[in-house]
Amino acid sequence: MLNNQEPVISVKNLTQRYGKGRIIYQDLSFDVPKGRILGLLGKNGTGKTTTINILMGYLKPQAGECRIFGESITEMRPETRARIALLIEGHVQYAFMTIEQIERFYSHFYPKWNKDAYYELMHKLHVSPNQHISTMSCGQRSQVALGLILAQNADLLVLDDFSLGLDPGYRRLFVEYLQEYAKAEDKTVFMTSHIIQDLERLIDDCIIMDYGRILTQTSVRDLMRDFARYTFTFDGDNLPDLSENESGIINPSLIKNEVELYTFKSREYVDKVLAENGIKATNLERRDMSLEDAFIGLTGKY
Amino acid sequence: MYRALLYKEWLKTRRVFYAAIIISVIMAVYAILNMNSVIETFGVGSLWLNMIQKDVSMVSILTYLPLITGLAMGIAQMTPEMSHKRLKLTLHLPYPTNKLVLLMLATGLLQLLVIFAVQLLIIVIYDAQIIPAHLVSRVVLTTLPWYVAGFCAYMFAAAVCLEGTWFMRIIISLLGCGVLLILFKRDDAMAAYNSMLILFPVLFIIPTILSLGSIYRFKEGLQD
Numbered sequence: 001m002l003n004n005q006e007p008v009i010s011v012k013n014l015t016q017r018y019g020k021g022r023i024i025y026q027d028l029s030f031d032v033p034k035g036r037i038l039g040l041l042g043k044n045g046t047g048k049t050t051t052i053n054i055l056m057g058y059l060k061p062q063a064g065e066c067r068i069f070g071e072s073i074t075e076m077r078p079e080t081r082a083r084i085a086l087l088i089e090g091h092v093q094y095a096f097m098t099i100e101q102i103e104r105f106y107s108h109f110y111p112k113w114n115k116d117a118y119y120e121l122m123h124k125l126h127v128s129p130n131q132h133i134s135t136m137s138c139g140q141r142s143q144v145a146l147g148l149i150l151a152q153n154a155d156l157l158v159l160d161d162f163s164l165g166l167d168p169g170y171r172r173l174f175v176e177y178l179q180e181y182a183k184a185e186d187k188t189v190f191m192t193s194h195i196i197q198d199l200e201r202l203i204d205d206c207i208i209m210d211y212g213r214i215l216t217q218t219s220v221r222d223l224m225r226d227f228a229r230y231t232f233t234f235d236g237d238n239l240p241d242l243s244e245n246e247s248g249i250i251n252p253s254l255i256k257n258e259v260e261l262y263t264f265k266s267r268e269y270v271d272k273v274l275a276e277n278g279i280k281a282t283n284l285e286r287r288d289m290s291l292e293d294a295f296i297g298l299t300g301k302y
Numbered sequence: 303m304y305r306a307l308l309y310k311e312w313l314k315t316r317r318v319f320y321a322a323i324i325i326s327v328i329m330a331v332y333a334i335l336n337m338n339s340v341i342e343t344f345g346v347g348s349l350w351l352n353m354i355q356k357d358v359s360m361v362s363i364l365t366y367l368p369l370i371t372g373l374a375m376g377i378a379q380m381t382p383e384m385s386h387k388r389l390k391l392t393l394h395l396p397y398p399t400n401k402l403v404l405l406m407l408a409t410g411l412l413q414l415l416v417i418f419a420v421q422l423l424i425i426v427i428y429d430a431q432i433i434p435a436h437l438v439s440r441v442v443l444t445t446l447p448w449y450v451a452g453f454c455a456y457m458f459a460a461a462v463c464l465e466g467t468w469f470m471r472i473i474i475s476l477l478g479c480g481v482l483l484i485l486f487k488r489d490d491a492m493a494a495y496n497s498m499l500i501l502f503p504v505l506f507i508i509p510t511i512l513s514l515g516s517i518y519r520f521k522e523g524l525q526d
Contacts, residue, residue: 058390059523082396092386096313108306109396
């Protein structure tokens with residue numbers, strides 16, 4: 001059983017490869033505490049969906065241990081699975097069912113089923129209860145999937161790339177509903193998305209992954225406070241590689257004569273590194289940044 | 303919960319079920335009309351003689367119908383689970399995995415049983431009015447291996463559809479084809495029955511194990 005201090009999701013030293021080849025990640029460890037919304041962010045192919053597949057028991061990790069609600073995912077009881085709502089990438093649902101049939105089907109499995117939450121969202125879609133899910137647009141299917149998640153009233157929500165295929169309106173609708181629901185009901189959410197701007201207002205914590213490693217694992221508030229983007233005008237021809245020798249300068253880039261760099265270090269430290277490299281920086285400034293900027297800053301543009 | 307699962311399986315298979323019932327009835331009636339035509343042309347005595355001396359069952363038109371029905375049922379039931387990896391939804395349901403898979407297979411088998419029983423009943427009721435009981439049982443004995451082949455085709459089709467890797471799909475398909483060939487190759491009913499007894503584990507138990515194995519391989523991440 002899970003006590004109050006134990007995390008809802010606990011991942012320890014997870015290692016996974018593509019077959020016997022490239023490492024997706026090695027010794028990945030993280031916890032998701034109760035009531036937090038954690039976003040797993042990374043470029044395509046960094047292992048976001050792989051992590052969700054492992055957590056949900058659809059992929060056996062090569063090493064490491066995952067526990068949800070204190071139970072090993074390899075031996076998860078049906079009762080524990082009933083406490084987890086899962087959104088599969090692409091809002092996949094039983095397409096052969098109608099809006100009404102799918103609600104009736106799922107209602108038998110979940111003791112805290114809230115039919116009204118589902119139909120409240122369905123009424124906004126202006127679709128008939130007899131409409132088949134197979135005839136719906138991706139946006140409409142996303143709302144069906146969201147409605148089912150809300151109705152399940154689970155303690156943990158696992159959402160794999162909820163923004164895939166959605167236009168801005170549906171993305172906004174999804175985020176707003178989810179945000180209100182998760183905060184009001186003290187739900188724990190573990191989610192991935194490739195559209196970072198959607199997550200900025202939604203997530204409390206983030207893990208930013210690169211190929212084979214975790215770049216940072218922190219709260220969004222701390223990331224936005226501690227991680228900075230600086231720009232300055234550079235007069236020379238060749239910019240020295242400022243990111244060498246663990247200098248703390250991340251992804252410096254030169255476009256025309258404007259330099260952009262990212263760092264967790266202080267302004268004084270940046271001044272010092274620039275001086276050590278003989279760089280005369282004009283108009284050095286810390287710029288405002290969105291979560292997406294921070295993501296690009298950490299992972300690079302390419 | 304099991305009722306909800308039965309409901310889901312029914313939603314996937316009901317079109318095939320209705321179509322199979324209609325086609326089975328039409329084919330059974332067609333076989334009956336053929337027998338009627340022989341009786342009207344040559345007399346009922348000629349029909350009896352043909353059945354006894356030439357071992358003609360008069361229902362050979364139905365030979366491959368159960369096989370096709372079984373294949374259609376398996377594909378209709380399991381393909382929606384595998385397209386877009388929808389099986390993840392099913393496996394996430396708070397229900398024990400083995401029970402879930404066995405319930406799915408039982409639903410398909412039960413529907414086939416109804417379809418085959420309706421067809422056989424039509425034949426038996428008609429035959430009982432025109433031929434003696436021992437000839438009726440001979441007709442039934444002739445048709446039973448076809449129905450067993452129908453169940454068997456369903457089980458193997460389900461196992462193939464649930465499998466996530468092409469290599470294992472090919473292996474299961476070849477195994478299924480081999481079993482069905484053995485069933486249909488036999489010329490006389492008794493040989494077919496002996497085959498069925500020997501093949502019984504292969505006909506039902508092995509495809510069931512293969513289906514469960516496919517699910518466990520899916521959960522291990524073995525998918526192409």
